[in-house]
Amino acid sequence: MRDLDETDLEILSLLAANARRPFSEIGERVGLSGPAVSDRVTRLEESGVIEGFTLDVDRTMLRAGVPVMIDLEFAAAEAASTDGVDPLDAARERARDADAVEHIFVTAEGDLRVYARVEGRNVREWVRRLFDGVPVADYAVTLVDEFEWTPSIEGVEFALTCAECSNTVDSEGETTRIDGEVYHFCCPSCLSRFQERYRRLEDGV
Structure with a gap:
């Protein structure tokens, strides 16, 4: 896959600030014609860098639930789920499917950290239900007082x-499309492991 150049990054930055900005206006800022900007945006969409133009709703403004940070530690690898799925993968899938979860992080130690806004007062009961059946060795729930999320698309960030x-994908990485979705991989080994696990899930193994 090709590297993103400075023009790509500037286009992304302008779209992030205002997704409705006309391509002609972006072109004036980056030194390209409107059609040339359109072509670049199309390539970014096809490579999966841009996944549509959506509303970015700040849930903190809506006060939708209690903001919490949940840290999960998992049992030893041999204590995997009964269906053979790795505990971390199983917990991450549960978290992805939960409407209350806004951000998911995996630590270098293989633990899972989840930021969520949970309805109701019994947060621990919500956690228990969400990860029921996943061999979690221990977990901690922290009430979040303030939260600031400032992702950047400038330069190396x-x-x-x-x-x-979840490692960074550089110009030597791999890109493939599976069932209409574009996935990026840092190396052929990661691509092979992902495809194998995907096939097992499809086959119900």
Whole structure:
């Protein structure tokens, strides 16, 4: 896959500030014609860097639930779920499917950290239900007083991440499309592992 150049990053920055900005206006800012900007945006969409133009709703303004940070530690690898799925993968899938979860992080130690806004007062009961059946060794719930999320797409802070291991994907990485979705990988090994696990899930193994 090709590297993102400075013009790509500037276009992304302008779209992030205002997704309705006309391509002609962006072109004036980056030194390209409107059609040339359109072509670049199309390539960014096809490569999965841009996944549509959506509303960015700040849930903190809506006060939708109690903001919490949940840290989960998992049992030893041999204590995997009964269906053979790795505990971390199983917990991450549960978190992805939960409407209350806004951000998911995986630590270098293989633990899971989840930021969520949970309805109701019994947060621990919500956590218990969400991860029921997943061999969690221990977990901690922290009430969040203030939260600030300031992702950047300037310079080196913008990077694609591997769908398998979450490492940064560089120009030597791999890109593939599975069932209409574009996935990026840092190396062929990660691509192979992802495809194998995907096939097992499809086959119900």
